Amino acid sequence: MKSALRATGLKPPPKHAPKRLATTGDVVKLQRLMTHILVRPLTKDDGLQPTWIDGRPMTEVADEFIKPNDRLTAFDRLQLYNRMYWFRLIDIMHDDNPGLRAVLGDRKFTRLVEAYIAKYPSRSFTLRNLCERLPQFIREEPEWTAPHTALALAVTRFEWAQTVAFDGEQRPVLSPAAIARTPPGRLRLSLQPYVSLLALDFPVDDYVTAVKQRDALRTAASNTVDRARKLTRIKRVTKPRRRRIYVAVHRLENRLYYKRLERPAFLMLQAIAAGQALGAAVTAGGRRVKPEQVSGWFTSWMGLGWLCPRK
Amino acid sequence: MPANSFNGQTDYGIGIGLRVPHYAHILEKKPVVDWFEIISENFMVDGGRPLQVLDQIMEQYRVVQHGVSMYFGSADKPDRAHLKKLKALVKRTKTPWLSDHLCWGSVDGTYTHDLLPMPYTFASARRTAEKIRQIRDYLEVPICVENVSSYAEYHVSEMTEWEFLTEVVERADCGILLDVNNIYVSAKNHDFNPYDYLNGVPHHRVGQMHVAGHTKFEKYILDTHDHPVLDPVWQLYAHATKLCGVTATLLEWDDKIPSFQEVHDEALKANEYIDGAKAAKAPPKK
Numbered sequence: 001m002k003s004a005l006r007a008t009g010l011k012p013p014p015k016h017a018p019k020r021l022a023t024t025g026d027v028v029k030l031q032r033l034m035t036h037i038l039v040r041p042l043t044k045d046d047g048l049q050p051t052w053i054d055g056r057p058m059t060e061v062a063d064e065f066i067k068p069n070d071r072l073t074a075f076d077r078l079q080l081y082n083r084m085y086w087f088r089l090i091d092i093m094h095d096d097n098p099g100l101r102a103v104l105g106d107r108k109f110t111r112l113v114e115a116y117i118a119k120y121p122s123r124s125f126t127l128r129n130l131c132e133r134l135p136q137f138i139r140e141e142p143e144w145t146a147p148h149t150a151l152a153l154a155v156t157r158f159e160w161a162q163t164v165a166f167d168g169e170q171r172p173v174l175s176p177a178a179i180a181r182t183p184p185g186r187l188r189l190s191l192q193p194y195v196s197l198l199a200l201d202f203p204v205d206d207y208v209t210a211v212k213q214r215d216a217l218r219t220a221a222s223n224t225v226d227r228a229r230k231l232t233r234i235k236r237v238t239k240p241r242r243r244r245i246y247v248a249v250h251r252l253e254n255r256l257y258y259k260r261l262e263r264p265a266f267l268m269l270q271a272i273a274a275g276q277a278l279g280a281a282v283t284a285g286g287r288r289v290k291p292e293q294v295s296g297w298f299t300s301w302m303g304l305g306w307l308c309p310r311k
Numbered sequence: 312m313p314a315n316s317f318n319g320q321t322d323y324g325i326g327i328g329l330r331v332p333h334y335a336h337i338l339e340k341k342p343v344v345d346w347f348e349i350i351s352e353n354f355m356v357d358g359g360r361p362l363q364v365l366d367q368i369m370e371q372y373r374v375v376q377h378g379v380s381m382y383f384g385s386a387d388k389p390d391r392a393h394l395k396k397l398k399a400l401v402k403r404t405k406t407p408w409l410s411d412h413l414c415w416g417s418v419d420g421t422y423t424h425d426l427l428p429m430p431y432t433f434a435s436a437r438r439t440a441e442k443i444r445q446i447r448d449y450l451e452v453p454i455c456v457e458n459v460s461s462y463a464e465y466h467v468s469e470m471t472e473w474e475f476l477t478e479v480v481e482r483a484d485c486g487i488l489l490d491v492n493n494i495y496v497s498a499k500n501h502d503f504n505p506y507d508y509l510n511g512v513p514h515h516r517v518g519q520m521h522v523a524g525h526t527k528f529e530k531y532i533l534d535t536h537d538h539p540v541l542d543p544v545w546q547l548y549a550h551a552t553k554l555c556g557v558t559a560t561l562l563e564w565d566d567k568i569p570s571f572q573e574v575h576d577e578a579l580k581a582n583e584y585i586d587g588a589k590a591a592k593a594p595p596k597k
Contacts, residue, residue: 009421021432021467028386030430030467031418038423067464069502071530077463080531085423122422125380125393126352169357194358254360 008121010036015054017065030065037061037078038085041118046086048079089117092127096163097134098215099155099208102237103148112144128167131160151239154200158208161196161249165256168194171308178309179278187278190310195250197261197269202240205247205258210237252304259304264289265297275310313556317453317486318518319407323373323559327578330564333571334364337372344575346373348561349404351411352380355396362403369404375519375559376406377488380422381446383456383479384415384429384439394449401452408453408518410488413439413476428461431468431475440482447485455486455518460496460525460534472497473511486518489555491547492534492563496525499532509551517555522548522581523563537566539577549584557585 013036018026037058040049052061059075066074093113094101101109119141120133138145138153145152170192179187191197214237246266248259261269264285271281282294301307314322324345329337336342347368354365368374378397381389401409414426429435447454458476470478480487489512491505498505522545524538540548540562552558562578 010419018467021430021434023434024386024438027430027435027438028418030465031386031415031427034427035418035421035423038425038427039421065465065467067466069500072462074463076530080462081425081427085425088424122424123420125390125417125422126355127424128352128356165359167356167359167361170359251359254363 008039008119009123010039010121013053017061033061033065034078034081038082039118039121040082041114042082042086046083048075048082086114086117089122089127089130090114092130093117093134096131097156097159099159099204099211100152102207102211103152103155103239104145108144112138115141115144128163131156131163135160148239150242151202151204154202154204155208157198158200158204158247158249161198162256164196165194165249165251168192170194170305171311173305174302174307174309176302184279184282185277188275188310189272189278189281189307190275191269191273192250192306192308195248195306197266197273198247198249199266200245200247201242203243203245204240205245205260207237207240209258248306250304250306264293268294268297269301269306272307313558315486315515315518317408317455317516318559319453321407321559323375323407325578325581326375326559326561327574328377328561328563328565329368329374330568332568333574336571338364338367341371342571342575344372346375346559346561348375348377351376351378351397351400351409354404355393355400365404374404374406375561376400376404376409377457377561378409378411379426380416380424381411382416383411383413383443383446384427384435385417386415386438387417387420389442389446389449390420394446398450401450406452408455408486409450410455410457410519412459413456413479414459426459428459428463428465429475430465431470431472433469433478436475436478436482440479443479443483443485447483453486453518454483455488456480456483457488457490457521458493458497459490460493460500460532462500462531462533464501471503471508471511472501473508477511477513480513480516485516487512487516488519488521489517489551489558490521490523491551492521492523492525492540492544495541495544495547496532496534505547506550509547509554514555517551517558519559519561520548520551520555521561521563522578535566536563540580545580545584548581549588552585552588557589 011032013033014029017033018029021027043049048058050058052058062074062078066077068074090110090113104112116134116137120137122130135153135156138149138156142149174189246261246263248261250257268281268285271284314320326346326348327344329347329349354361412426414429416423416425416427443454494505494508522540523536524540526533526535560581564574
């Protein structure tokens, strides 16, 4: 119980709702109790759990602090908020993770999301960050995604990188003149914060693209008269086979892109992102890399606006 | 009120919410709209398309910020990082006023992302008013607090919702974003007369109004923002306009969003009720 609470960030609820609100402490108690109730997972029938954590009937707990009316009990009223909490967050994660949904199927995906939100409720004012700890959760509790945990993890990392690429910070781009002015041994660059470098065990860039195209076709077909015929024509997206890829998820002119990278290029960019001086970063690519390759890669990265001065 | 210190002495007309499905239409066709309300949180980001779109919109239109996560009523202290991002956006948009809800939604740094009803007590009114003052002082922009729709009430409450709203805004010396649809929804859910609510709030503090659609269920009403505005809500709006004067008004349509034109046409229906309220001084409804 204590470790579960630590993960949620919530302090333990009071044993009973305060009978009056005289102090800020009383307000905190009331809000903490209600929050604990709202974030409790729903029953299989999408209802408020009938028993509270101390074994009392939930009806008794609800009656302590919520007024009933002639149509709804206190329990019913809390249940409305409990449902809205879960439905809202599941909807957001549903929309943000089409690839993961395709890997797991809708039912398994929903079970994963429920377990994830129960352990890691939102700690941010914005729903944009809701999926931030999902890769960590999949590593910690692989049973929710088994037997596809490795693929699910790769897809989740890729989909979170898209969120970062969509609205992450863009710093001023480093100019070729600034690079030319500084000796390579002293030049420290940085990677734009919106660029994510991913070494993945599956080609999930192609997979997620195919899933999105399929979903778009389904939406279009569902709006047509001959819906059934068109839907049968839409191909299933098969899960990818294990294959190592290196990919940068980024944006260009505010559109999302994925760029496959050769391993030495990936290692160089990783070294740059880690703050290594340019000379050391080039060395990180390995001995087999030819100077013309390095030159070509840097030209491309500069053109994409990926490199910026280190803060 | 047409222009007051709570809406930055502006006299905005009828606006609609800026929503993603309408971006292309607005940027291409540049329709005439008095103003757009933006959800602050959608633009409290570090870069990318949201800010690009916002800048393009601001080249053509007036925008006002409306927040959903400040949680004036949460016992937690205001989050510094949140406030800093919000202030950066306030500077970018030059919003003449900023609104958020009279509710709570977080505790111990954990967010429900819901607009949870307040316990209507003097202690929570004092706390909430103090928090609004702190936030306004930091942001340096007038604040209007919006009444929420609710589905639950607490035993500890010591007053009606409109008395609580009045207590908070008088103590904080801030404005009111009067959501007449929320008043209607809560009135049905909690069995009070919505006209008592309208008559009971300090009208001179109303800096903006909201109208929206809702959904009726057998035992309660939900504030779904996925329908045109229902007639009883328009009637409330007309009464509110009579009491407060012609005030900046915004139609909220957030789910099952139809075409831009349909949303804008629905918003412009407010003009009929404004004209009606101007023309006739009907006796107060009971």
